[in-house]
Amino acid sequence: MAKARFFDLEIFETWWCCSFGDHDLQDWSDYKELGQDAFEEKVKSEMFTITSDDPNYLQRFREIFNDDEIIFSGYNIKHYDLVLVNGILKGFSPHEIKVLSDVIIDEELAMTSAEHYKMSGLAKRKYNPYLYIDMYNKLNGSLKDFEALAGLDIEESGVPFDLKRELTKEEKDKVIYYNKHDVYATMEYCRIMKQPTIEAKYGLSHTFGIPLEYTLKNTNAIASAKILGAVKQSYDDENDEILELSPRVKEYIYRNVPINVYNWLTTSKQTLEANVFGNQVVYGNGGIHSIIRENVYIEPKEDELLFNMDAVSYYPSLMIQEGLMSRSLPPIARDKFIKIFNDRLAIKYKDKNLQTKEDKLLSKAYKLVLNTTYGIMGDKFNPMYDLYKCSAVCRTGQLLLTALACRLTKRCPNTLKIIQTNTDGILILCKKTDWDVVQEEKKMWQDISGITLDTDDALRIWQRDVNNYILEVMEYDKKEKKMMPHLKIKGGWFGGAYLDPSDDTCGALYAPIIKRAAINYLVYGKDPVQELVESNNIMDFVINCKKGPGFYKVLHYRQDGAHEMNRSNRIVATKDPFYGKLVKVKRRKGKDGIYYDSENTFAQIPEHCYPMNSKMTKYKFEEIKKNLDYAFYLDKIAEKLDINWVDANGNAVDKFSY
Numbered sequence: 001m002a003k004a005r006f007f008d009l010e011i012f013e014t015w016w017c018c019s020f021g022d023h024d025l026q027d028w029s030d031y032k033e034l035g036q037d038a039f040e041e042k043v044k045s046e047m048f049t050i051t052s053d054d055p056n057y058l059q060r061f062r063e064i065f066n067d068d069e070i071i072f073s074g075y076n077i078k079h080y081d082l083v084l085v086n087g088i089l090k091g092f093s094p095h096e097i098k099v100l101s102d103v104i105i106d107e108e109l110a111m112t113s114a115e116h117y118k119m120s121g122l123a124k125r126k127y128n129p130y131l132y133i134d135m136y137n138k139l140n141g142s143l144k145d146f147e148a149l150a151g152l153d154i155e156e157s158g159v160p161f162d163l164k165r166e167l168t169k170e171e172k173d174k175v176i177y178y179n180k181h182d183v184y185a186t187m188e189y190c191r192i193m194k195q196p197t198i199e200a201k202y203g204l205s206h207t208f209g210i211p212l213e214y215t216l217k218n219t220n221a222i223a224s225a226k227i228l229g230a231v232k233q234s235y236d237d238e239n240d241e242i243l244e245l246s247p248r249v250k251e252y253i254y255r256n257v258p259i260n261v262y263n264w265l266t267t268s269k270q271t272l273e274a275n276v277f278g279n280q281v282v283y284g285n286g287g288i289h290s291i292i293r294e295n296v297y298i299e300p301k302e303d304e305l306l307f308n309m310d311a312v313s314y315y316p317s318l319m320i321q322e323g324l325m326s327r328s329l330p331p332i333a334r335d336k337f338i339k340i341f342n343d344r345l346a347i348k349y350k351d352k353n354l355q356t357k358e359d360k361l362l363s364k365a366y367k368l369v370l371n372t373t374y375g376i377m378g379d380k381f382n383p384m385y386d387l388y389k390c391s392a393v394c395r396t397g398q399l400l401l402t403a404l405a406c407r408l409t410k411r412c413p414n415t416l417k418i419i420q421t422n423t424d425g426i427l428i429l430c431k432k433t434d435w436d437v438v439q440e441e442k443k444m445w446q447d448i449s450g451i452t453l454d455t456d457d458a459l460r461i462w463q464r465d466v467n468n469y470i471l472e473v474m475e476y477d478k479k480e481k482k483m484m485p486h487l488k489i490k491g492g493w494f495g496g497a498y499l500d501p502s503d504d505t506c507g508a509l510y511a512p513i514i515k516r517a518a519i520n521y522l523v524y525g526k527d528p529v530q531e532l533v534e535s536n537n538i539m540d541f542v543i544n545c546k547k548g549p550g551f552y553k554v555l556h557y558r559q560d561g562a563h564e565m566n567r568s569n570r571i572v573a574t575k576d577p578f579y580g581k582l583v584k585v586k587r588r589k590g591k592d593g594i595y596y597d598s599e600n601t602f603a604q605i606p607e608h609c610y611p612m613n614s615k616m617t618k619y620k621f622e623e624i625k626k627n628l629d630y631a632f633y634l635d636k637i638a639e640k641l642d643i644n645w646v647d648a649n650g651n652a653v654d655k656f657s658y
Helices: 031-034 036-045 057-065 077-089 095-106 107-111 115-120 144-151 169-193 195-208 212-217 220-227 247-256 259-267 316-323 331-348 357-376 387-411 431-448 512-524 528-534 630-641
Strands: 003-011 018-026 048-051 070-074 132-134 270-274 279-284 287-290 297-298 305-311 417-422 425-431 455-465 469-477 482-490 541-545 553-558 559-566 567-571 580-589 595-601 609-611
Touching: 003 095, 003 169, 018 036, 018 077, 018 095, 018 169, 031 036, 036 169, 048 057, 048 169, 057 077, 057 169, 070 077, 070 169, 077 095, 077 297, 077 595, 095 107, 095 115, 107 115, 132 212, 144 169, 144 567, 169 195, 169 528, 195 212, 195 220, 195 357, 212 220, 247 387, 259 270, 259 279, 259 387, 270 387, 270 425, 279 417, 297 305, 297 512, 305 316, 305 387, 305 431, 305 553, 316 331, 316 387, 331 528, 387 417, 387 425, 387 431, 417 528, 425 431, 469 512, 469 567, 482 512, 512 528, 512 630, 528 630, 580 609
Parallel strands: 003 070, 070 132
Antiparallel strands: 003 018, 018 048, 270 279, 279 287, 287 417, 297 455, 305 425, 305 455, 417 425, 455 469, 469 482, 541 567, 553 559, 553 580, 567 609, 580 595
C-alpha cells in the first residue's frame, strides 16, 4: 500500500482552503510516460479543494482524515498543517484558525492577546492520522525554495495573508490555483527528493518488523533507536571531558601521537588546530580534517603512488571494538548491532552481479541504522542520547588516524606525504618502494584497532582547502562493468548539487555551468568558452535570488520603473539594458523615529537580470540565448579558476592557468 494524499492549507482571517491530490508514494512511472507538462496538467485536474465556504466542510474533513488506507503527505504538515486540521476538526472558525496559524508561525504572538494565548496551548497538538509522512527537511527551507530549484512556476497569488476583509471571488480563485500548485510541488518534492528516504522507511519496516505507520511518521533516527531498543536515560558524566581509552589502543596511540595532541584530545572536547604529520590539522566535533597545504594539485609520477586508506564503517566499528555504544541500549542490542554490521558488510563485498533485490533492500536498511546510531547519541531528544560516548567515539577515531599518519610519515620521512585526512580516511602520496612499509603499518593498525582499512587507487587531486577538492579515483563502473576513472567532488567551490536526493538536501542554484566548466577545464582540459556555447539547457545559466529573513520585499529595477517581485526569484544574465538589478529591501528605523527602506543588492548577480519565474518549460532557449550575457558567466568561471596551484612541496604548477 503506497497511495498517498498530498495536501496543503492556505489560511486567511475570514476564509481558508485546503487542496488535495492523490498519487502513489513510490511509483512515478506515469511521469516518465507523460512528461513534465502533461503530468502536471493531469494531477492538477484530478485535485479537489475544500474551503470554509463549503456548508459540509467539517463532515468532509472527518471522512478524509479518518481514512486508514491513505498515507497523508505534505510539506511541514507535522508542525503546521496537521495542527490546523486538528483545529478545523474541533469546529474552529476561520478567524480562530488564523490565530492558531499565526501562533504556530511566531510563538511570541502568544502574549499579544487573550485569544492568541488561548490558542498557543493548541499550537503543538496535531491531528494524528493513522499513516502520514512529512516531506519537510529543516535544512532545505520552504517549499517555495524547492519550487525555484526544481524549475517549477514560482509566481505567487499576490493576495496578502494579513487581509482583514472578506476575499473576493477572484482572490479566492487565485489562492486556490496556487494552493493546488503547492500540492503539485509537494508531489514533485516527493518524486525528485524523497524516494531514497521513503525506500529506507519501507526497508526499516520490512527488515525489522516495525509497523510502517511508525517508520513513516517518525525520523529515521527515532526508528533506529526503536530497532535497537533504546530507553532514555540521563548520565552524570555528560559534560565530562576526560577520555578513557581502552587498553587495546591506548599504548599505540600514546606512543605515536604528539603529546600536545594526545593531552588535548584526552582532556578536552574543544577544537584544536595543530601542525601534525606535515599537515594543517583541525580536530573538532566533526572528526579530523587536514590538508598538506591549500591549492595543491597532486598527480603521482611514474615511481609514485596516490591512494586512499579508508576505515570501513569507521564510527560503527569504533562503537563495537571500543565498547562505545550508547549506555541507553540493553545488552542484547550490542549483539543485534554487530549482526547488522556484519550482514551489511557481507552484502557490500558480495559480487555486484549476484546481489538480489532483497540484498539491496537489506543493505539500505542496515546502512541507515549503522550510519544513524553515532549521530543520535548526541541528540538530547533521542532515546539513545549519551553525550560522553558520542564524544568518545569521535575523539578515539581522531587519535587512531593521527597515530597511523604519524607512523607512516615517521617511517618514510622523505618519500611519503599525507595529502589530506578526513573523518574516516587518509589520502597518501608515496614512492612505490614505500608500499611494503604502508602494508606493514596498515596490518598493525588493523590488528590493534580491529577495524578494516580499504585501499583505493587515486589518480589526481585538486585540493583547494580542507573543505573543497576534486579527487579522481578508480572505481567499478556498473555500466561498463570494469574499473573506470570517477570524480569525487566535495564542497561548494567545485561541487554541491542544488538538488541532491541522496541525502534529501537542496543547495543554492547558481548557474551550474560555472562549476561544471571549471571542473571540465581542470580535469579534461575543455575550454570554458566551448562549454558555454555548447549548452542548450536554460537551467545551466539560472541564478536563484532568495529574499531571506529580515527583508520584506524584493524589487526589480527596469527602464519602466521598480517592480515588486516574489520572495524567491530566478534570473539569468542578459545583455538587454531594459532589465536592471534585483534588490532586497529592509525596513529600518531612523534616528528621527521614522521608518525608511534600505536596499541591498543580491551578491554575485549581473547588472542586468532577466526574470524567469514561470515554469522553466515555458521558456525557449533559442530565444533566451539571443540576449544571454555569456561574458558574465565566463568572468565567473575565470574567477573560479583563478587559483595558483602548487605541488606537494609548494612548487608552482602552471598547467591550469586560464
